Amino acid sequence: MLSERRLEVLRAIVQDYVGTEEPVGSKALTERHHLGVSPATVRNDMAALEEEGFIAQPHTSAGRIPTDKGYRLFVDKLADVKPMTAPERRAIQSFLDHAVDLDDVVARTVRLLAQLTRQVAVVQYPSLTRSTVRHVELLALAPARLMLVLITDTGRVEQRHVDCPAPFGETSLADLRARLNSRVAGRRFTDVPQLVQDLPESFESEDRGTVSTVLSTLLETLVEETEERLVIGGTSNLTRFGHDFPLVIRPVLEALEEQVVLLKLLGEAKDSGMTVRIGHENAHEGLNSTSVVSVGYGSGGEAVAKLGVVGPTRMDYPGTMGAVRAVARYVGQILAES
Amino acid sequence: MLSERRLEVLRAIVQDYVGTEEPVGSKALTERHHLGVSPATVRNDMAALEEEGFIAQPHTSAGRIPTDKGYRLFVDKLADVKPMTAPERRAIQSFLDHAVDLDDVVARTVRLLAQLTRQVAVVQYPSLTRSTVRHVELLALAPARLMLVLITDTGRVEQRHVDCPAPFGETSLADLRARLNSRVAGRRFTDVPQLVQDLPESFESEDRGTVSTVLSTLLETLVEETEERLVIGGTSNLTRFGHDFPLVIRPVLEALEEQVVLLKLLGEAKDSGMTVRIGHENAHEGLNSTSVVSVGYGSGGEAVAKLGVVGPTRMDYPGTMGAVRAVARYVGQILAES
DNA sequence: CTTGGCACTCACGACAGGCGAGTGCCAACA
DNA sequence: TGTTGGCACTCGCCTGTCGTGAGTGCCAAG
Secondary structure, X not given: OOOHHHHHHHHHHHHHHHHHOOOEOHHHHHHHOOOOOOHHHHXXXXXXXXXXXXXXXXXXXXXXXXXXXXXXXXXXXHOOOOOOXXXXXXXHHHHHHOOOOHHHHHHHHHHHXXXXXXXXXXEEOOOOOOOEEEEEEEEEEEOOEEEEEEEEOOOOEEEEEEEOOOOOOHHHHHHHHHHHHHHHOOOEHHHHHHHHOOOHHHOOHHHHHHHHHHHHHHHHHHHHHHOOOEEEEOHHHHHHOOOOHHHHHHHXXXXXXXXXXXXXXXXXOOOOOEEEEEHHHOOOHHHOXXXXXXXXXXXXXXXXXXXXXXXXXXXXXXXHHHHHHHHHHHHHHHHHHO | OOOHHHHHHHHHHHHHHHHHOOOEOHHHHHHHOOOOOOHHHHHHHHHHXXXXXXEEOOOOOOXXXXXXHHHHHHHHHHOOXXXXXXXXXXXXXXXXXXXOOHHHHHHHHHHHHHHXXXXXXXXXXXXXXXXXXXXXXXXXXXXXXXXEEEEEOOOOEEEEEEEOOOOOOHHHHHHHHHHHHHHHOOOEHHHHHHHXXXXXXXXXXXXXXXXXXXXXXXXXXXXXXXXXXXXXXXXXXXXXXXOOHHHHHHHHHHHHHOHHHHHHHHHHOOOOOEEEXXXXXXXXXXXXXXXXXXXXXXXXXXXXXXXXXXXXXXXXXXXXXXXXXXXXXXXXXXXXXO
């Protein structure tokens, strides 16, 4: 087991390396942190830490840098989440309060997160699967053409065109709209299929085809939108990555463009509490030199989606975690109010 | 005036430089293009072209590279838009045909454009100012809380919450919804303000406050959405930029994150026909080493929005222009159908 | 277990020399 | 007048050498 002081040395190495981006040596360490021991002692500790795989040297006769395993230990045992200062909290709140609709909330959140952490921010739209239906609207575009609009309790709006097998009268339309809403409004998405199952039967035979078509479009929309949407921002912060720049940044940008990858990334995170995935802990290869800090957020106690940031493994974990947590909290509040 | 052959030399320089990314010398030129003259002659021509400011040398005793002015001449006089091949056209069409709604059309367009040109793609959402209202929907969320949903002819949906000064009955709601739609449905956005001006007067005094609030929210939405939304993609293609990478890419990424900048960029482009802005022709400083190829697209003859790509000044102009034009054309078709 | 001392390693920057692509100029030629 | 080959010159880039210094590992003494 590692002694108290060795953990202290590891903490110091992480902090210095995050600050300077340069391998940190024994002498510099003792100078910048009052550890009360000499460089030689620190060297012994470093040897032990390296033995255990927490730190490594890029090349002989250079200082040490933390490994993924080292960061892991740092995050789990040595670091506390750094709470936001009062002014920061106020800034977050007022920035988010000015949002006009859901799209705007998400857009502002992503900008905010990118700015606070100076990293790449990812925000998932509130998930439809856990949401409930607020309203379903049907409009006639043409005699045999309808538009279906679905509104969720989180304020999300989806619309689809429906081509009907036969013309559909205004009365039938109003009828369908009313019945549909009385059945599904306020219900969970997952419950909708059963709730509308027998609806076609209650219509005149000439309208049944259209009703079925509308329903299947509705159900399709639910399924399709289960693969949820997300927004990213702050990609210019990638330029802060390091010197070995082009090689690292390329796969990261590519991964960030693949929504699927990001969704999987967020999906792997715990549903509650904050998740930190460091370097090779990320399944996707392009993100092997990045860390992902993510957390669920939601309007009530329940998380409806996730948000987080992607940055170099060499990041300020306490600060980043603090920012992510604070933003998630406030977004949850905003959603609850709307 | 420049002789025919000198223009030919310029064209050859542009083509070679775009291909190799390296300054091109007189000898290499005569080898790769059968100009029918010797390197010495080409050198004379190059001296003349440099004199006129069309090409430059990065340093003495290196080959020449085109200047912004050189690219300008190339685009205006020497290059033809390269049409897409038949298979490419089919690929474009089938890819876009699978889109399910407007968001999807835009998302697919941006991916397609990025892939075809291997550059950064920018697609503006169909503009609301030139669009017409298809339908306005009002829903009661609570006795004194409404949701306003605006649907445009391009399939765009916007929604807002409205807090009413007084409770608003279901009958009044249906009434307002009906009157509102009968006035504005099918009308241009710009006409809406006059059309609804006198609407509050026709309601009971107790409801007038609410009606006014609803109307002002509606008008606000129009104004707000005049600053139009856009989507970008293919940022990972920025890594192809060149060797002097980090310095160039940073401001570009920053500019791309600022929607305002991009909107201004697209706004500066001609309304009809293709616009190419090369290097310093772009007002925004961060984009001084990029070129922007943009074109309007729309469902009918009229352009409702723009799309384009951002890439290094050293880009394949004919190919890029061909791709941009083709994509714009097909997107227009898709919008017309929906 | 800690400490100072010491020899060793090795990345990095500076400097020098050689190579070669490319240029400008000039004199000769059609 | 325009084109061509020849030629000297420039200068970026690559390579190799060398000195410097930060950092290490090991060891013997406290």
